[in-house]
Amino acid sequence: MTALTYIPFAKGHGTGNDFLILHDPQDHLELQPDYITQLCSRREGLGADGLLRLVRTTAHPDTRAMAGRAEWFMDYRNADGSTGSMCGNGARLAGRYLVDAGHHLPGHFSLATRAGLRDLHVPADPHEDVAVDMGRPNLPRPARVHVTVGERRWPALHVDVGNPHAVVFTNDLTQAGDLQQPPRITPAGAYPHGTTVEFVHNLGSHHLVVRVHERGVGETPSCGTGACAAVTAARHVGPQPAGQARYAVDFPGGRLHVDVDTDGAMTLNGPALLTARGILGLQASPHVLARAAPAATFD
Structure with missing residues (x-):
């Protein structure tokens, strides 16, 4: 009989961008990419755009230096199992989970x-x-890239928001196609680990409409870092507003707001809703390396 490791999980979303949350405070689990893909599958697993594993900073070797400033580490994975450095909607949902489950005030x-x-x-x-401070996005080199979908090709802006983005402006978002496959980027070496691509219609008056292909996922109903990337690009190519500004960014899944401070720092605001909680039985196999077998608890 295959042994199981039981661990609490939750599921939730921010404007339709949904995530699985694994509560692993003592860093017991090391999930392999193919198993993450299975968990995030809409048919073979629980279904999600990504996975958030929450670990105490004191328990994770890469985050012990941050333990004095943050109690929890968000180990973010894309739906294809790849590691992500940052996720705006995921961070907001992680915060909501920690508070609602009683792990943080x-x-x-x-x-x-x-x-x-x-x-x-x-x-x-x-x-x-829920709001998250996203810092100041930057424009790495090459700042200008090109994005191709089918027979159409657009100039795009390379924006980094803790993860890479290519932002395209168009007045017809349907030209982006279904966005399930990653658009082609040139020059080829601009994004060695892939990128998220935003197609943006700028309506003016600090109002953007966006569709997004998220790296490692496909088209998603929303993207928090993508909202910040779109605002960064709009401010770069258009007139710079004086002082603080608030942008409304509409995705197929709903509206996010991005507040821009006088120094260019951004705060992402929007709903973060938990929809399910339960106990997940993880097979102790090469797909899941359990450093220990924690009891199933929501403590």
Whole structure:
């Protein structure tokens, strides 16, 4: 009989961008990419755009240096099993889970990610928006790239928001196709590990409409870092507004808001809703390396 490791899980979404959350405070689990893909499968698993494994910073070897400033580390994985450095909607949902499950007090606190510390504001009311400080995006070289879908080719802007993005402006978002396959990027070496691609219609008055192909996933209903990348690109190619500004960014899954400070730092705001909680039985196999067998608990 195959041994099982039981671990609490939750599921939730931010404007339709959905995630599985594994509560692994003592870093007992090392999930292999093919097993993550199975868990995120809409037919073979629980279904999600990505997976968030929450580990105490004191228990993870890569985050112990952050333990004095953040209690929890968000180990983010894309639906294809690849490792992600940052996820805006995922960070907001991780904060909501930590508060709702009683692992953190509501209010302001920091979350450790592979892109560094991210400051959250999580209200006690689960129906209120959750905010995450996204820092200052930058424009790495090459700043200009090109994106091709089918026979169409657009110039795009290379934006880094803790993870890479290519932002295209178009007045017809249907030209992007179904976005299940990654658009082709030139020059070929611009994104050695792949990129998320945003197609943006700028309506003016700080209002953007966006469709996105998310790296390692396909088209997703929303993307938090993508909202920040789209705002960064819009501010770069258009007139710079004076002082602070708030942008409404509409995705197929709903609206996010991006607040831009006077120094260019961005805060991502939007709903973060938990939809399910349960106990997941993980097979102790080469797909899941259990360093120990924790009891199933929501403590």
